[in-house]
Amino acid sequence: EADIYQTPRYLVIGTGKKITLECSQTMGHDKMYWYQQDPGMELHLIHYSYGVNSTEKGDLSSESTVSRIRTEHFPLTLESARPSHTSQYLCASSERGSFYEQYFGPGTRLTVT
Amino acid sequence: DAKTTQPNSMESNEEEPVHLPCNHSTISGTDYIHWYRQLPSQGPEYVIHGLTSNVNNRMASLAIAEDRKSSTLILHRATLRDAAVYYCILREGYGGSQGNLIFGKGTKLSVKP
Numbered sequence: 001e002a003d004i005y006q007t008p009r010y011l012v013i014g015t016g017k018k019i020t021l022e023c024s025q026t027m028g029h030d031k032m033y034w035y036q037q038d039p040g041m042e043l044h045l046i047h048y049s050y051g052v053n054s055t056e057k058g059d060l061s062s063e064s065t066v067s068r069i070r071t072e073h074f075p076l077t078l079e080s081a082r083p084s085h086t087s088q089y090l091c092a093s094s095e096r097g098s099f100y101e102q103y104f105g106p107g108t109r110l111t112v113t
Numbered sequence: 114d115a116k117t118t119q120p121n122s123m124e125s126n127e128e129e130p131v132h133l134p135c136n137h138s139t140i141s142g143t144d145y146i147h148w149y150r151q152l153p154s155q156g157p158e159y160v161i162h163g164l165t166s167n168v169n170n171r172m173a174s175l176a177i178a179e180d181r182k183s184s185t186l187i188l189h190r191a192t193l194r195d196a197a198v199y200y201c202i203l204r205e206g207y208g209g210s211q212g213n214l215i216f217g218k219g220t221k222l223s224v225k226p
Contacts, residue, residue, distance in 0.1 A: 104156030
């Protein structure tokens with residue numbers, strides 16, 4: 001059972017609001033990731049981190065920002081939510097290296113009205 | 114990044130074996146072959162991975178062609194709970210994005226009772 005948590009699971013919010021999606025893992029993994037997935041579509045990597053104080057942009061450009069102050073915590077923030085940000089956001093973690101599996105959280109389904 | 118090609122969808126009968134193919138003709142020598150699956154309304158989960166040799170675990174088997182240009186994920190007895198989108202992914206062994214997963218469209222597996 002993967003120990004990676006995301007809150008909230010569902011969020012409906014109005015345009016212009018600032019939101020933070022939380023992601024925590026208790027496995028001590030160095031590497032963490034954020035993916036974005038529209039319904040029925042592929043997952044796209046938007047941010048990742050190698051460890052504390054490390055953040056990198058992924059393959060899909062995103063207006064969101066991330067921070068990594070603690071190993072176990074990797075929050076994603078949208079300063080001003082827009083309807084185009086409506087999507088599912090999935091957090092994952094892994095040890096470093098290509099042979100280690102990624103563990104995914106249950107996701108946050110965000111709707112911006 | 115090396116790319117994979119998978120059929121968009123496949124159908125199987127319950128309790129029968131399923132062979133999910135994946136082509137990756139531009140694979141490099143350091144690329145690992147990973148398989149993940151995503152059940153409806155959930156985050157992806159790891160299934161299996163390999164480099165050169167065939168691999169078995171409790172979920173599935175992975176058969177890798179001798180030239181590594183293709184692989185097949187084998188579910189020995191499909192159950193209704195195996196209905197999911199299956200992703201075949203090449204993970205870079207070296208480089209700045211080491212360990213990042215690049216998801217394609219995957220194969221949507223339907224299992225009939």
